[in-house]
Amino acid sequence: MSKKNSKELRKGDNQTELEETEQQMPDGGGAPLLVHLQALRRVLIVSAAAVAVAFFLVFYLAIETLMAWIIGPIAERGIEIIYTAMSEALVTKFKVAIIAALILASPVIIWQIWSFIKPALFPKEKKAFRILFLIALFLFLLGVVFCYMAVYMLAVDFFLVAGDNLATPMLSIDKYVSFLFGFIVPFGLAFQLPVALYLTTRIGWTNYKMLASKRKFVVLGIFVIAAILTPPDVVSQLALGLPMILLYEIGIQACRLTKPRERE
Incomplete structure (x- = not known):
């Protein structure tokens, strides 16, 4: 076989491999930048419109009910x-x-974000992403509910009792609402710890043995983070720190069953 024919054969093989690779790529993998920018623009417009509609509905139809629910525990x-x-x-x-509008419009926002990133994912990645997202959402809601039902009112009672002999409490509405959301949102974020540990193990940045051997340093770090995220009192820090330690242990066990992704 001549060198010319050999080169043409190799060229044909390379072209075939390239075509197979393109067929395996997710939909839109070769889309130009302008297409992505237009898709992103649509995501932002639809999401902003959903938030705006939800805001007007909440503000004109339900704001008094929401404020009564928020103030209720203090008024009682x-x-x-x-x-x-x-x-x-x-x-x-x-x-x-x-x-409230962001929460109400979140299904639309999440759907828009999903429609934007879905074409860039392979089928296995789409399935894994959906499962991981549902777990993360569940853990966030669990953290918020746990905080409000089991921790928040204990902290409120603690503060009221601690200052009862010093002065008569008269709470500013703005500071109280800021305190409420500043208390429960960090719990929702902290409950993402198992997901974060799973992702770092999956990527290959961490592993079960390393996470287990660093427990004492992690516990110290957790309480430092709790001190940053919560109001400056021991009760709030313990209320956030102890569940995070439990979640860390759950994350370690999840990492024990997780294999790092193979590098291509």
Whole structure:
């Protein structure tokens, strides 16, 4: 066989391999930048529109009910809620309405984000992403509910009792709402720890033996993070730190069953 024919044969083999690779690529893998920018623009517009509609619905139809639910635990304890600036009550309502609108519009936002990244994923990655997302969402909601039902009111009672002999509590509505969301959101984020450990193990950055051997350093780090994320008191830090330690142990056991992704 001549050198010319040999080169043509190799060229044909390379072309065949290239075509097979392109067929295996996710849909849209070769889409130009302009197409991606247009898709991203659509995601942002639809998501913003969903949040805007949800905001107006919440603010005009449900804001008073939401505010009563938020203030309820404090009102039941005979604590008076006040505002110290002319616009404070209205601004606080806007803040609550925006947060509620984001929650209400989250299915649309999540669907838009999923539609944007889905073409870049392989079938196995799509399935794994869906499962991991559902687990992360469940853990976030679990953290928020756990905080509000089991920890938040204990912390409120602790603060009220601690200051009972010093002064009469008169809570500002803005500061109280900020305290509430600043207390429960870190719990939702902290409950993502098992997911984070799984991902780092899957990528190959960590493994079961390493995570198990670093327990004492992790416990110290957890309480440092808890001190940063929560109000500056021991009760709040313990309330966030202890569940995080438990979640770390759960994450270690999940990593024990996880194999790092093979490098291609």
